Amino acid sequence: MMTIDASGMHYKELNRLIREGIANGVKKFFIENVNGQYYIGDGIKGDDVVININGTPGNDLGAFMDGPTLTVNNNAQDNVGNTMNAGKIIINGDAGDVVGYGMRGGRIFIRGNAGYRVGIHMKGYNEQLPVIMIGGKVGSFFAEYMAGGVIVLLGLEDDDSDELDIDYFASGMHGGTIFIRKKIDFSKFSNEAELYEIDDKDADFLKEYLTDFANSFNISIEEIYKKPFYKIVPSSARPYAHLYTSA
């Protein structure tokens, strides 16, 4: 176990300490008084490494990360899990813009809200399945150009309306799945993807992740299941195949 007091520390020094610790076999880190340090946990490896962060971590938290678990006890800033490959990021507060940009594996759980452009350019490949789950609300450009993986938008504090007050939802989506707990009229947002009721296979898949999410934040799973889930999937894997050529 290693505890680092990050107050007044530059991100270079902080990341050097973390990398040195991992190289020396430390499995559990507590980083205290974090405030704005960028790039925490970037590119680090080790499935059994766990890092607890107290304070507000700076931009690009866990970028290119490949295995470890980061737990943030407060809010996070922009670009969480940028191009992340494996591992888990748990955020107990809100996250900023561009969560999981180009993410290709691992899990990001956000208890509160996330900003604009969540999960844009997210992609999956063979066994690689990136998953983002958001307890609260999101901003516009949600899942733009999504190419793979799964995003679950819970909207736990949302009202019962069938509206989503965002623009450019899943525009250009051509892979992956989005789960939401509202039966929205998705044709208003995009004609490249469609909304369906979930099937048994989806329900089984969701169960594992929802349980993990609920346990991570001490939320009752019954609360999450109070509303039915719907899924949004692309109508075609290649929506623009015939943009410039005839069929």
Added chain:
Amino acid sequence: MLKIKNKFNTERDISGCGLCGIINAKKVKTNGSDIKKAISVEHDRGNGLGGGFAVYGNYPDYADLYAFHIMYDNLSAKSDVEDYLRNNFIVEKEEHIPTFKTSKIFDHPYLHRYFIKPKSDRQDKLFHELEDDDFVVNSVMLINQNYDGAYVFSSGKNMGAFKGVGYPEDIADFYRLEEIEGYMWTAHNRFPTNTPGWWGGAHPFTLLDWSIVHNGEISSYGINKRYLEMYKYNMALRTDTEVITYILDLLIRKHKIPVRLALTVLASPFYQKIDKMENDKKKLYTALRQVYGSALLNGPFAIVFGYSGGMVAMNDRIKLRPLVAASNGDFTYVASEEAAIRAVCQSPDMIWSPKAGEPVMVEFNDIKEKTSLKGGLLSL
């Protein structure tokens, strides 16, 4: 000698920039240490080629006079400009702007300030009579355009801009901001993108009481510039941010458009949103887009804009730059990063990310009481 006139080529670089603002709605004053601390958390957003601050309420003893901050390349420029000032203004007081040379900021222009008011028998009266504010605007434009080696970087009442080439925390030490008190502060850390880092090009950009700090790139600069030139504004600084200052001056001071509406000119709702509005509102927003299409700002931006009535922070219409806001009692904080706010206010009452194009507006309590009586367009 350091040249402050901008004669550089334009080059491109990657973009960053950080900004912060602190306002107390009851006009309780604080010194510059908080804003310095907040912006220094965003140190890595800049590259040392520009840092600056605007403060309001710092000249209470000269509150009725225009406070001109002028930077000079050389003493002959200074003497030319001072001739102009003496011919046209009553100069109540003039002095060096107090500075403290540090190892970080050692090479700088002459920095002077003047507390002045336009003479009643000034030159322009021969041709046409201008309001004092208009005369001051003309004078600022004239000096910045025609007096080589001189640049007016602050011209408001009971406010001042303090800026230069360096990291903002070093600029704060250089201008001894810990000894200055104000009820509203804005700060900027520059990462120059399209124009070089020079003393005049640092933010904030000010004109009269307007001050702007900006993170982003105004791709509509050409259109905005040509539009403003029709109203005799002179874009002497070749940087996108100055157009925002002049647009606000034109809309709010000259055309008397309420602040909130003027902001919807800068970041107008998209037509598909306008189409869904109720009839009166739809008419108003359509008219604003039609009349002020050339004042629309395109491209990514986050700005913090200060004026005598309060502070506004806002994003472009699709949120391409970061902005976080927080409130704690009578204080409101805005910044590019949450960490900057937490550095000076660890647990605010509320902290949030404003939506794209939706301004965070804070008016001083004494102003609010006045404007709430007006109603009208504001209520839309």
